[in-house]
Amino acid sequence: xHITKNEIKYIRSLxxxxxxxxxxxxxxxxxxxxxEVLNSASKVEIAGVxxxxxxxxxxxxxxxxxxxxxxxxxxxxxxxxxxxxxxxxAQGVIAVVQQKKGSLEPDVLKKAxxxxxxxxxxxxxxxxxxxxxxxxxxxxxxxxxxxxxxLHNDKVIRSTVGSIFHLPIVEDIELLSxxxxxxxxxxxxxxxxxxxxxxxxxxxxSGKLAxxxxxxxxxxxxxxxxxxxxxxxxxxxxxxxxxxxxxxxGIVLARIRSQRETKKGA
Amino acid sequence: xHITKNEIKYIRSLxxxxxxxxxxxxxxxxxxxxxEVLNSASKVEIAGVxxxxxxxxxxxxxxxxxxxxxxxxxxxxxxxxxxxxxxxxAQGVIAVVQQKKGSLEPDVLKKAxxxxxxxxxxxxxxxxxxxxxxxxxxxxxxxxxxxxxxLHNDKVIRSTVGSIFHLPIVEDIELLSxxxxxxxxxxxxxxxxxxxxxxxxxxxxSGKLAxxxxxxxxxxxxxxxxxxxxxxxxxxxxxxxxxxxxxxxGIVLARIRSQRETKKGA
Numbered sequence: 209x210h211i212t213k214n215e216i217k218y219i220r221s222l223x224x225x226x227x228x229x230x231x232x233x234x235x236x237x238x239x240x241x242x243x244e245v246l247n248s249a250s251k252v253e254i255a256g257v258x259x260x261x262x263x264x265x266x267x268x269x270x271x272x273x274x275x276x277x278x279x280x281x282x283x284x285x286x287x288x289x290x291x292x293x294x295x296x297x298a299q300g301v302i303a304v305v306q307q308k309k310g311s312l313e314p315d316v317l318k319k320a321x322x323x324x325x326x327x328x329x330x331x332x333x334x335x336x337x338x339x340x341x342x343x344x345x346x347x348x349x350x351x352x353x354x355x356x357x358x359l360h361n362d363k364v365i366r367s368t369v370g371s372i373f374h375l376p377i378v379e380d381i382e383l384l385s386x387x388x389x390x391x392x393x394x395x396x397x398x399x400x401x402x403x404x405x406x407x408x409x410x411x412x413x414s415g416k417l418a419x420x421x422x423x424x425x426x427x428x429x430x431x432x433x434x435x436x437x438x439x440x441x442x443x444x445x446x447x448x449x450x451x452x453x454x455x456x457x458g459i460v461l462a463r464i465r466s467q468r469e470t471k472k473g474a
Numbered sequence: 475x476h477i478t479k480n481e482i483k484y485i486r487s488l489x490x491x492x493x494x495x496x497x498x499x500x501x502x503x504x505x506x507x508x509x510e511v512l513n514s515a516s517k518v519e520i521a522g523v524x525x526x527x528x529x530x531x532x533x534x535x536x537x538x539x540x541x542x543x544x545x546x547x548x549x550x551x552x553x554x555x556x557x558x559x560x561x562x563x564a565q566g567v568i569a570v571v572q573q574k575k576g577s578l579e580p581d582v583l584k585k586a587x588x589x590x591x592x593x594x595x596x597x598x599x600x601x602x603x604x605x606x607x608x609x610x611x612x613x614x615x616x617x618x619x620x621x622x623x624x625l626h627n628d629k630v631i632r633s634t635v636g637s638i639f640h641l642p643i644v645e646d647i648e649l650l651s652x653x654x655x656x657x658x659x660x661x662x663x664x665x666x667x668x669x670x671x672x673x674x675x676x677x678x679x680s681g682k683l684a685x686x687x688x689x690x691x692x693x694x695x696x697x698x699x700x701x702x703x704x705x706x707x708x709x710x711x712x713x714x715x716x717x718x719x720x721x722x723x724g725i726v727l728a729r730i731r732s733q734r735e736t737k738k739g740a
Contacts, residue, residue, distance in 0.1 A: 333599045337718035346712035367718075374713040409732055445731055446612030447640045452603035452633075455724035458717065462725045465711055466675055 211256050211282035219256065219292050219304060225358055232307045234360035238299045243270060244370035245305055252279040255303040256292065259283050279303070294362050307360055310378040312351070312386065317393045320348035321416050322464065325390075327383055327432065328355025328423035329453055335359070336367025337454035338421070343371035345461040350375060353383040355423060387435045390418045397436045399428045400460060402450050404441030411440050413464040421453055477522050477548035485522065485558050485570055491624055498573045500626035504565045509536060510636035511571055518545040521569040522558065525549050545569070560628050573626055576644040578617075578652065583659045586614035587682050588730065591656075593649055593698065594621025594689035595719055601625070602633025603720035604687070609637035611727040616641060619649040621689060653701045656684045663702045665694045666726060668716050670707030677706050679730040687719050 221227045261267050329335045342350050359379045399420040422428035487493045527533050595601045608616045625645045665686040688694035
C-alpha cells in the first residue's frame with residue numbers, strides 16, 4: 209500500500225525532539241541502519257520503502273523480517289522520501305523505530321567491568337563518535353548525563369553508524385548520584401581532564417572502571433572532581449588547548465583494552 | 475571608524491568557498507581564535523569589534539597588536555556582528571585573515587619525523603579533530619589530499635579551536651605522488667585500516683613515519699594500499715563497523731608519542 213498523508217505527517221513530526229520524546233520513537237534512514245535495527249531487539253513501527261526496492265531480491269530478507277516483526281511497510285515515491293529524509297543517505301528506506309529506555313539495573317552493574325559516563329556532551333557528532341568507540345572497544349554500559357544532546361537526535365543516530373543498537377545506553381542520568389551508585393558497586397571512578405594529576409598510562413586500568421567525560425565547553429565539573437577516585441590526563445606534546453572529547457574517549461578506551469589483553473596474554 | 479557597507483559585504487562574501495579561494499582569505503570569530511592568529515605569523519586584514527570592547531582594558535593588548543600588524547580595526551554593532559558571524563560564539567569580534575599556503579619544502583621533510591596524511595576526510599568536524607590531535611601530539615606536518623573538505627571552511631576553523639595556527643598544514647596535495655616523495659625521503663608509510671594485517675600496537679613506531687588516513691566513506695584506497703609499507707588496524711573488541719577517522723588518528727598518535735617517550739626514558 210502507498211504511504212498515507214497522515215503517515216507522512218507523523219514521520220515528519222519526529223524530526224522534532226519534543227515529538228520524539230512524547231511518542232518515544234525515532235527515525236532511521238538507509239538499509240544499513242535498518243538492518244542493524246532488525247538485528248537488535250528494537251521494534252520497527254512503520255517503514256517507507258521506494259517502489260523499486262519492494263521486489264528487489266537483495267532486500268527481500270529485510271522486508272520479510274520487517275513484516276514478521278509486525279512493522280507496517282509502505283511504498284513511497286522518490287519525492288516523498290526526499291521530503292522525509294534528512295540526508296541523501298536515506299538510500300531508499302526510512303523507518304520509525306521504538307526508543308528503548310535503558311535503566312540502571314543492579315544486575316547490569318554487577319556484571320559490568322567497563323562503563324563510560326558522559327557528563328554533558330552537546331555536539332551530536334561527538335556523542336556519535338563516543339558511541340562508536342564504546343561499541344568498538346566493547347564497553348558494558350554507556351551512561352549519558354542530562355546535559356548531553358538527545359540520544360535519538362537524527363545527527364547522533366547517523367554518526368553512530370549503527371552502533372547505537374549494539375550496546376546498552378542509559379540517557380538522562382543524574383550524574384552525581386549515578387557516580388555514587390557506581391562507587392557503591394565497586395567501580396573505580398576516573399575522570400578525564402587535561403589537568404589531571406596522573407597520565408592515563410600510569411593508571412592501572414584493571415578491575416571495575418567508570419570513565420567520566422566532561423563537557424566540550426567546561427570539561428569535568430568541580431562536583432565530579434570531588435567524587436572521582438582519580439583524575440587522569442592524556443599527556444600533551446604540542447600547543448593545542450584540548451583534545452576533542454570523542455578522541456580523548458577513544459584513546460583511553462584503546463589503552464584500557466590493550467592493557468587488559470596484555471594481562472590476559474601474560 | 476565604523477565598519478562600511480562594502481566591508482560588511484566583503485566579509486560576508488568570504489562565507490563562500492569560491493570567494494575564500496579567490497581572495498585567499500578566511501574568517502575567524504571570537505577573541506580566543508584571534509589571539510591564536512596574532513601569536514602565529516598569519517596576517518589579519520580587517521577586524522570588526524563591538525563598540526564596548528574598544529575601550530576594554532582586557533582586550534587592549536590584542537587591539538594594539540592588531541594595529542601594529544597593520545590590520546584595519548572597525549567598530550560594529552551587535553546587529554552587524556550577528557549578521558556576519560556564523561555562530562553565537564563570535565564573542566564580540568570577527569576578523570579576516572590571510573590564508574598561508576603551505577608547500578612541501580624539502581627542508582621540512584628532512585627534519586620531520588612524524589607526518590599525518592589525510593586522503594579524503596570530508597566532514598569538517600572530523601578534519602577539525604584531526605588538526606587538534608595533530609597539534610596535541612605535536613606532529614611535524616599535516617598533509618591534506620584533494621578530496622578533503624576545504625581547510626578554511628568555517629566549521630573546520632571553529633572545530634580546530636586554534637590548532638590550525640599551530641602546525642604546518644599543506645592542502646590540496648596529490649596523494650600518490652606525495653606518498654612517493656615521502657618514501658624517497660626515508661619515511662615509512664603506514665596506512666590505517668580496519669582490515670590491516672598488523673595491530674598498531676605491534677608496529678614499531680620509531681623513525682620517520684607517515685600515517686595515512688582514508689576517507690570516511692571508502693577507507694584507504696587500493697592505490698594507497700599498494701604504495702604503503704604497511705597497513706595497520708586498531709583491534710576491534712565489539713560490533714562497530716568502524717571507528718571515526720578522527721578517533722582512529724588520535725589513538726595511533728597517542729601510541730606513537732607514548733612509545734617514543736618510553737624509548738627516550740629507557
